[in-house]
């Protein structure tokens with residue numbers, strides 16, 4: 001690695017309060033495509049908690065200073081130092097004072113999409129985490145909260161819509177010019193990362209919302225001209241989100257307007273800027289013809305997520321970036337609860353745990369593992385991770401499980417009461433729950449500090465004569481980067497003892513207490529629990545609802561799992577039992593394939609899934625989840641080391657074929673029974689029926705039978721919505737090489753002018769598990785619809801290839817690794833954040849078999865050797881190789 005490529009680490013233990021505070025910010029922004037002028041007036045004062053007599057040090061990033069005054073007087077050249085990355089006022093008077101800073105930036109040249117940039121001609125900003133410093137010099141840290149007033153001026157022609165945070169104050173023409181202006185004021189003090197402005201030619205839909213206390217709020221969604229017809233679902237989700245936060249958490253909205261702007265070029269999913277959320281348009285725009293059921297569900301969840309940040313993130317923000325999970329984990333938990341209330345709680349939980357296991361578990365098991373609250377970072381952009389978000393949400397969920405519904409709600413109420421207006425820490429958050437519930441959470445706090453997935457090994461012993469059942473539980477946590485020694489965690493283990501009739505038996509511990517709400521609290525390395533009055537040998541159903549984010553080793557037999565898959569009263573565990581059978585089968589079949597042995601027959605899985613398919617009382621969405629097998633990377637994770645992706649693929653394909661053959665009559669029957677009549681509706685019940693039909697379509701086509709392929713083709717041709725059309729296309733692409741190309745071109749011709757649909761088309765092709773795919777991806781990267789400048793295009797084509805297509809990314813000849821490494825280097829000069837995320841696809845490289853492992857290492861070393869890497873990529877590559 002070239003020296004100095006990786007920036008110096010920032011440490012949590014080095015936190016110091018800011019030396020100077022900012023009370024108010026007045027921004028005057030004159031929008032111009034290549035030379036936007038920003039005049040910032042900052043009212044500063046020394047922080048009584050800071051170091052006395054300090055200079056004023058303001059952050060900058062690629063800035064150049066045009067002018068500077070202190071209390072209206074230009075500063076002498078020797079009174080300050082201005083560089084691209086900092087502005088220091090050397091010996092300021094130690095009192096309240098005003099700085100006026102003029103900078104000029106070029107939004108059209110801003111390819112990093114951080115700070116002020118342009119998307120489809122519109123101006124927009126992205127400031128989290130450290131983007132405000134690309135607009136003006138500022139103490140760009142989340143514990144400096146100020147009240148902002150923003151005046152924006154632009155050519156009326158170019159930007160008829162001018163938006164910023166807060167409430168509109170005034171607007172009008174700039175007399176004698178073709179320009180106009182708007183002034184916005186945000187009364188709520190906020191950190192700079194929540195600043196936003198937008199200017200452009202945008203179309204709007206608008207609705208009125210009345211809050212629980214009777215305040216009127218104008219809800220607006222702005223999109224590119226011609227797309228307003230596709231914003232209706234997002235508006236509906238927004239209205240439901242406002243209502244839900246009032247009902248579930250007692251939180252009302254606090255401004256006169258709430259605006260959302262959808263842009264086509266965005267590094268992430270969306271951003272919670274106060275009163276002015278900016279979204280990746282893929283999470284706003286939906287119509288039955290262009291969006292799938294999954295897109296609708298994502299829109300609902302992300303609209304809710306960003307809205308919920310208004311309280312968890314904005315009204316209470318983070319003291320420093322180490323506390324990122326304080327807003328993100330909590331807000332993910334809140335959006336998960338929202339979706340659970342809007343849809344099926346069981347199916348939502350299954351989907352969330354699938355995501356956690358597929359994204360977070362591998363992160364926690366590899367070189368990029370870090371605690372939910374990291375204690376050091378070199379590039380904060382690289383910590384918007386599955387660990388901070390999804391595991392962070394699991395930690396909040398465990399808190400709720402441990403404290404119960406009421407204890408949790410009192411803790412949240414206290415958090416809002418105590419910390420409204422604060423820049424808070426994880427300790428502040430936990431202290432509210434400890435106080436509200438009167439418990440000590442110091443051991444629980446280890447969930448924030450220790451990385452890695454704990455393993456829980458459980459064995460059960462039934463004593464027929466004593467009519468008792470003993471559970472022996474052992475927890476272990478393997479070393480992770482920087483953490484050799486681990487301490488035991490607090491693990492809420494929800495469980496049931498299922499009797500021979502399939503019903504839960506009472507949970508009476510031998511000390512006479514009952515296991516409160518069916519949850520055992522594990523705190524020791526080893527613990528035993530004895531249940532009494534257990535009349536029959538039970539099958540323990542453990543970690544119900546995935547009550548703790550652990551790897552469970554249960555020692556249950558296949559028969560036990562088949563039994564649970566049929567009878568478990570806990571829907572998550574009922575699902576999980578089937579997945580465990582499938583996973584064990586796939587691991588065994590993969591080994592058999594590598595050894596050149598015949599593959600085992602999946603009899604137990606056929607029995608379990610046959611029963612699930614035959615149970616008419618089950619929610620179709622649940623059955624669809626049960627039918628969807630663990631992914632290739634799920635199997636790789638279970639195998640853990642010496643992974644051969646080709647063998648996994650072969651085993652999984654053989655299993656899909658065997659299931660398609662063995663379950664054909666039941667799958668065909670379900671496919672026919674769940675056909676929907678009438679116009680498309682994205683509601684959960686309809687989506688569940690489509691999901692079940694489409695799962696059937698896939699397994700039936702996997703057999704390769706002419707009938708299976710014909711059914712998929714007919715499904716494709718008759719589809720009247722994107723869910724069915726795209727799913728059928730994907731079935732054809734993966735299972736019917738002969739029918740594939742015609743279907744792909746028909747799809748492209750129909751949707752070529754719709755970038756979000758073209759993204760699906762790119763992503764699908766990148767996932768085909770065939771040697772020709774790399775060439776196809778190279779060709780698509782040269783296709784006119786592709787652009788390295790648009791993060792959605794890059795993620796669809798290159799990101800899907802690297803993170804989903806296990807056989808082709810990890811080709812034995814190393815060409816897949818080389819291709820992705822080249823793509824990372826190509827992108828790094830333009831958009832380091834997106835490049836770094838792409839590179840993180842290598843995170844499980846050490847688990848590969850030796851040939852592929854060394855090709856991955858070679859590719860990583862090539863990246864590392866490049867001069868002038870961004871801090872983002874340098875950080876990921878150096879940790880990956882550590």
Ligand code: PHE
Pocket residue numbers: 126128129267268269270271272305306309328384
């Ligand atoms: N804070 C955003 C969210 O989770 C994510 C984000 C981070 C967006 C950084 C842009 C930049 O809601």
Ligand code: ZN
Pocket residue numbers: 305309327328331
């Ligand atoms: Zn968030």
